[in-house]
Amino acid sequence: xxxxIATLSIASILLTACGNEQNAVSNQKSQVTSTTEKKTNTTNxxxxxxxxxxxxxxxxxVMEFSIGTFSSQxxxxxxxxxxxxxxxxxxxxxxxxxxxxxxxxxxxxxxKVDGILIDHGRKETLEKGVKKAxxxxxxxxxxxxxxxxxxxxxxxxxxxxxxxxxxxxLAEDLNGKGKIATIWVGGFTPMDxxxxxxxxxxxxxxxxxxxxxxxxxxxxxxxxxxAQVEALLKKYPKGELDAIFATWDEFAKGAxxxxxxxxxxxIKVYGIDLSDEDLQLxxxxxxxxxxxxxxxxxxxxxxxxxxxxxxxxxxxxPDIYSLEPKLIEKEDLPSTPIKVSDLSKYSKNWTPTSAAxxxxxxxxEKGK
Numbered sequence: 255x256x257x258x259i260a261t262l263s264i265a266s267i268l269l270t271a272c273g274n275e276q277n278a279v280s281n282q283k284s285q286v287t288s289t290t291e292k293k294t295n296t297t298n299x300x301x302x303x304x305x306x307x308x309x310x311x312x313x314x315x316v317m318e319f320s321i322g323t324f325s326s327q328x329x330x331x332x333x334x335x336x337x338x339x340x341x342x343x344x345x346x347x348x349x350x351x352x353x354x355x356x357x358x359x360x361x362x363x364x365x366k367v368d369g370i371l372i373d374h375g376r377k378e379t380l381e382k383g384v385k386k387a388x389x390x391x392x393x394x395x396x397x398x399x400x401x402x403x404x405x406x407x408x409x410x411x412x413x414x415x416x417x418x419x420x421x422x423x424l425a426e427d428l429n430g431k432g433k434i435a436t437i438w439v440g441g442f443t444p445m446d447x448x449x450x451x452x453x454x455x456x457x458x459x460x461x462x463x464x465x466x467x468x469x470x471x472x473x474x475x476x477x478x479x480x481a482q483v484e485a486l487l488k489k490y491p492k493g494e495l496d497a498i499f500a501t502w503d504e505f506a507k508g509a510x511x512x513x514x515x516x517x518x519x520x521i522k523v524y525g526i527d528l529s530d531e532d533l534q535l536x537x538x539x540x541x542x543x544x545x546x547x548x549x550x551x552x553x554x555x556x557x558x559x560x561x562x563x564x565x566x567x568x569x570x571x572p573d574i575y576s577l578e579p580k581l582i583e584k585e586d587l588p589s590t591p592i593k594v595s596d597l598s599k600y601s602k603n604w605t606p607t608s609a610a611x612x613x614x615x616x617x618x619e620k621g622k
Contacts, residue, residue, distance in 0.1 A: 330552055372401070411577050413448050434462060503526065571610070
């Protein structure tokens, strides 16, 4: 019964918190479907490869940062898809420096690449460079940014749903009552969206109290988080803290390691994002990390790359597209180590997406 109630509640909260943005996402998803169906039905030779993509294309991946295994698997996904299409990828990593990211974007445009992929960043930093790219005829697809420019497709993991799925699991396990800490950091578009759901969560579950909120993004995020959680555990002895909600897998890894070392595994960790390394940590017998809401990071890179190739081919793409996240729970996983690519064997919801696929792509991949 409480799962039914919680499910009904999330629908109401999401409508209130996300408003027109979520409606726009839904509308754009419909647009993707109708556009694809129209092209499939009207193309005489569905497998005809557009001349614009039937050559070795140079793709730039402009990143705000590359921290942890999630980013590594995301980059691998981009490279894997572009290489299947016979192209090559140049990665520009700004090391969490927005000014450097803007300079890297300008460098990519001046290099006259065939397409640009953007990972994170802020619109006030990126807009000038993106406009320059569009004026030069270079298509742009962004992931987890707040860009809002005509012609630019922006994809995300639906951060509202990501946060809520993990938080709802936490609330159910605590039966709506308990003390928790939240690990969160501002200054990033997905984090801003996740915060919306954090605040809605405490209104929905007034019996759950937040005793601390902290977080820092750095070149050693996991280790910094581990140190912060170690200090937290000293402040809140056994019985004074029930769970930790981590809004990033680097946060969850640091929290998990601190809890394990302190022998405080009565405190459970609920996270966001998932990588091969995360799964191995969750699968450990003494791991307090019991659930994480996520999308496949490699698949995100692949979908983003396919949208870019559709743009280069002259096809219509949506302005906004959200991948559907899934909740992975420790109790559903086997005792033997697995990878993200194995999850479909254990979760019926963890299936590949067909987003951003065109009829010519299969033949194009086979020919490379």
